[in-house]
Amino acid sequence: MKFAGSPSRPAEGSRTPVLRRLVTANALSSVGDGARFAALPLLAAWSTGDVFWVSAVAAAGRVAWLLAPVIGTLVDRMPGRRSMVGADLARCVMLLLLLAVVATGRTSVTALVLLALASGVAEVFFDCAAQAVVPMLAADHELERTNARVIAAQITGTGFMGPPVGAASWAVWHPLPFLLDGVTFLASALLLMGLPSRTAPSESGADERGLRSLLQGTWAGCRRVRSRGRRRGRRRAGPRRSGPRRGLWRRRSSCGTPARRTWRPWTRRPSGPSRSC
Numbered sequence: 001m002k003f004a005g006s007p008s009r010p011a012e013g014s015r016t017p018v019l020r021r022l023v024t025a026n027a028l029s030s031v032g033d034g035a036r037f038a039a040l041p042l043l044a045a046w047s048t049g050d051v052f053w054v055s056a057v058a059a060a061g062r063v064a065w066l067l068a069p070v071i072g073t074l075v076d077r078m079p080g081r082r083s084m085v086g087a088d089l090a091r092c093v094m095l096l097l098l099l100a101v102v103a104t105g106r107t108s109v110t111a112l113v114l115l116a117l118a119s120g121v122a123e124v125f126f127d128c129a130a131q132a133v134v135p136m137l138a139a140d141h142e143l144e145r146t147n148a149r150v151i152a153a154q155i156t157g158t159g160f161m162g163p164p165v166g167a168a169s170w171a172v173w174h175p176l177p178f179l180l181d182g183v184t185f186l187a188s189a190l191l192l193m194g195l196p197s198r199t200a201p202s203e204s205g206a207d208e209r210g211l212r213s214l215l216q217g218t219w220a221g222c223r224r225v226r227s228r229g230r231r232r233g234r235r236r237a238g239p240r241r242s243g244p245r246r247g248l249w250r251r252r253s254s255c256g257t258p259a260r261r262t263w264r265p266w267t268r269r270p271s272g273p274s275r276s277c
Helices: 016-048 052-061 063-076 080-104 109-136 138-171 174-192 209-238 246-248
Strands: none
Touching: 016 052, 016 080, 016 109, 016 138, 016 174, 052 109, 063 109, 080 109, 080 174, 080 246, 109 138, 138 174
């Protein structure tokens, strides 16, 4: 599996309106996700009164993140804007259908579990694509700020703003949180439609199609992440010393505690106690 090089970068200059549109769409979609996380278990408790199904619905909304490596590999081979818009529209349709079902009073708990799972998969598609399109839209001097704003919008909307909105709207009217979800996902999709259409990967050959190639790419990505984690661990632990200088790293300090294993200029003396304390 060969990793593609640097994605096609935008022309020099600021693209602030486009980036603001991207961040706003992420914020709206994340608020809808947070409201859904709060409203679906409440709907399961209201329709069944069984804690097992409440926990099953809540878990189904999160279990899709176990498929994130495969979904991320698939998103890398698709146009980023199309992935985000498709995920938003899919969630909008599912939540509006659920709104109609709840309004009629006919709710199936099995359908709730399947809907929570499907909407969770769509959420993973959206979040992976949102990270992938940032380097294709932002200039070099805007990368860090745009990444920070996208991640902050996702965390704030999903974890802090969305759940209170979903619970409060459920207390007002049971179908209301699903109506708000559909509106937020639709608004996010409309914003994303205004992004440049050149957010597709530049290198997508015929050899990268098929299930086997998808699994190979996922495995290669996992190995790459694992190797990077090992290198970071080695850098934190520091280099290993051996030979005549090894004693300088293990000398006892005058206060009776082992000296830190960090090479410092003032510990280069060949003999005598170290004053590292």
